[in-house]
Amino acid sequence: MRSSLLSLWLLGGAFAARPFLNEPDTGFDEYFGSLKAADLAPLDSLVGLPDFEEAARRMLPIANYTYYRNGAAGEWSYRNNLEVFNRYAIRPRMMIDVTNLAASFPRSTTILGHNFSAPFFIAPCARGDYGNIDAEKGLVEAAAAEDVLYIPSLSAFLSIEQITAYKTDGQVTFQQAYLNSNETATKELFARVKASGAKAIVFSVDSAANGNRQRAARYGASSTDVSYTLITWEFYERLKTLTDIPIVLKARSTRDLSIESRAAAKLTGRSPLEVAIEINQKDPNIFKEIEVYADGGVRYGADVVKMLALGVRAVGIGRPFMFANVWGTEGVTRAIKLLKTEIGLDAANMGVANLKNIDQSIFVWTPNSVPA
Template sequence: MRTALLSFSVLGGALAARPFLNEPDTGFDEYFADLPAGELPPLDKLVGLPDFDAAARRHLPTQNYTYYRNGAGGEWSYRNNLEVYNRYRLRPRTMVDITNIESTLPTTILGHNFSAPFFISPAARGGYGNTDGEKGLVEGAAAGDILYIPAQLASLTIEEIATFKKDDQVTFQQVYLDSNDTATKEVFARAEKSGSKAIVFTVDSAADGNRHRAARYGVGSADSAYTLITWDFYDHLRTLTDLPIVLKGIQTVEDAQKAVEHQVPAIYLSNHGGRQIDGARSPLEVAIEIHEQAPEIFSQLEVYADGGVRYGADVVKLLALGVKAVGLGRPFMYANVYGTEGVKRAIDILKHEIAIDAANAGIADLKKIDPSIVDWTPNWALA
């Protein structure tokens, strides 16, 4: 037993000492070595979503970049969000006709049609990346025909964001809510008048986020109060609007089951991008827990998830568990540094990656994907 414990200790120490790569080394720095400091690389030379992070890091003022980049505490949850996908390896099947895979990308989210099973997650302060604020996110989502969920604490108001929407564009509205019914009714009315088709209520920030990196630069949590958030409160909120209310920030199978009991139309697995409490599991791990302990949940309501998604294969793994649609926050905030065209380019890159990664895994139809395409035994050596 002592030998086993010693081996585990040594292994754990090795893992702890392993350097963390916020962006993978795919040659970005060498390729753009001659680019003047602060200058954005040509958009058509960016080949993957991590490139947008690297471009934003080089271009933005440190304070602005830090607001998007920071995580809670020692940022272990932020790191885990990025690394967890590589612990679960694909089991590619061969000799499968995958030639129509791109035609299976379109999906529905709460009954609304979109061109792909991913969306732009709510993220605040678009103005830190682009002086036009969220304009590029709205227009890019429209051009790529995907869902955009504006944050309540966006740089632009709900009404200003709505002015950039296409006539038929579907958006949801993210909100923070407390027991002030007057304020809640007001934000619901504004969302409805601006054409939002659903409310996304963030429930994972009942207290301030413990953000050390952000504190150094004065860009900490925008929602810092202690807030009473209960299931009774959710039931009350449903009486204040006719819009469906999605719960964002579900992190356990128990709360997912509670959501079914309370007739929630959709839940959103998220740990707030690793920005609220360090040590929280990744949404992928939560989705695995739900699949193992209560897989029926995926058919009882719609399940969305975000957190650390950077590649098409990441999306494929979440879809394989039963997740309906996958959100991305930071990658699109970094893409928005380029404005509308940057957001559209990021959408196109991810659509292509999902299609080719699914095809190479032997998936003929994304709507018929199942968990067997992944080995769900974690391989910590690949973490």
Template structure:
């Protein structure tokens, strides 16, 4: 009896409260910023700082739409917390001086300056009147991939018109879609997307029904896609015959579906639980990637695998890349950064590039392409299971 009480006591003492914005001194440094105003962009030092700023600069319902997770928000929290449950295994006495030159990567054969991208998020206009135009311009300036959402505040045409050309090559965007059962509508949408100049279609498959969003419901800012959707592999094949663009399923959450994606001929798929916004207690991308790595690591070589959810630091990116993920998506920090307009978006890109480079260097990775699972201790610490 005494032992079990001691065990409980030590678990209780060891448990840390969830911190939506970890304490890195921002309140002391910027806490005197009047409500409704934004601190200087230069005073922000990391991705979580943008949520701190946006929480003050946006009205509560708009902030809530971005911040929201499903139900009790356990998946939302787990997405953020999972990264610190796995400790790094830094190697020393390694030449890391060229690390920055190894950040560029390809995504479906297109060249980008870093292995991270802007995930598709609806309603960019909640943070800034120019909405998605800032995201496309920021991504273009930083030469990273942007995936505009179908339910954007700006039209597909306006978003693609805002692309930045790099050495006469138009900026590459992948267009996210939600689809109805109406083939004519789908055909028209695909034609519009092709004409606008998208290089791929991101088909969201993790939201077959409305998300159970308690926080959002208080302000009437629920899911942009609330209907029941017919989403099957048969449909995937039918859709693939309607467009010349590759269709990439977004929202794979199990090894079983990863295998089915490969069997059904995808060129790439994205692991995602929609930022914890759809179905509560779904696993984080890191847990799913680990399951795939443990059971069927060849999948990472057969197709390109992308992943998003809860990525806030350079080391988070590294852990996903270590398992074989080709590129990592970031959602909310970019949406929050848009309160500063295009400069905010550019700043997030710079910050994350810098963090990926210095974290890789301190991990003893001299070439980002050579990072592997041996740089992480995959035995979970202080998790639910170890």
């Protein structure tokens, strides 16, 4: 029987010779041409998730911006994560009544039995203080205000206890963790997580060693630690005996999932969309038997709709919310609302009448050619 608590955080990569636009050209430069470099753009003038990064890049110290922006090595995986969604299309359906689509949004998503207002969550990201003096406060408060899941990173600037203090009554959060063979330290961490009220532990199994982050190294925003961490299935089984809190696996990608007694992850350099496609091709029942989450490259409502069509339960978003947090709670709240609106508009234009019932048949399985 498969574990019902496996999640996929899927990152990926591919190289292309054409120029790469970190943010799309939607008129930002012209509209904000007179904005001073150190000034924040007015929130009500930001119209999509990419706007938050472009505005934050203009005013954050370069090292702070780099900490959020950097990717591994030559950053081909980072680039592919953003571009891959445009290589796959949705087949729109016409003449369908979508007027009740908005009614399917409230409490539309269930993650490990907990209800949320939208099929996306704030993924674990470290050092909220690099974007805002209040650090992760804005992420906690906006998640509560908009009823979405927030998963704090163990490397957050605020401690588990400080983050807990900002939570509202009844707010559901999970807690990301890096775990090693120091069982005493692990038990202490599990006790803190349980005391915080977090409903799940998100165990990063894709961090056996630190990443090769050259952009970050250039600006002093990366770790120089070259130690290695023991992460095996035997270790995972032992961890489950140390706590009664569900442990969700966070992996860079998982293509091969065991059909017998447990879920197994095979790490690759693929995007979440590509891995979700491959899972559908090899064993689509996986999406029915376990909860699958994906994190990487999502910037638009259409991206979310495509992942849902493939069977992903919910989509994690990290960098855009870290950049939105430069504006604090109001910034993250606006980013969440903008994405909710986009999901509704894009789903409606694709002929989706109910967010819970997206049919895989709307997904075009053959990728478009990539322009040179």
